[in-house]
Amino acid sequence: MQTIDFCDFQRIEIRVGTIIKAENFERAQKPAYKIWVDLGELGVKQSSAQITARYIPEDLIGKQVICVCNFKPKQIANFISEILVTGFDDxxxxxxxxxxxxxxxNGSRLH
Structure with a gap:
């Protein structure tokens, strides 16, 4: 495993937000959902999330998630993913x- 300096960690904006909307992402190459996350002072950001194996859209509403908020936006099909919603392989x-x-x-930063 490669090590990093603490200042490298501080550059990553890891924050918590609440999922307010989730829907199937029909145009994604791999099964995914489009989700919208309320990040408090950062506003509502959208993400494409490949979490279809364990979740259905209705159950995601109101769930707080930990997100990386300062990656460059990424276009996935016809959708711009602005944040990375984090998770672990099961x-x-x-x-x-x-x-x-x-x-x-919402918007609280990871320490």
């Missing part, structure tokens, strides 16, 4: 979302 190819275990204010 060992079977599905992704389990990274979430706080208690509700925190």
């Amino acid at each position: 060992g079977n190819g599905g992704i389990v979302l990274a979430t706080p275990d208690h509700k925190v204010p």
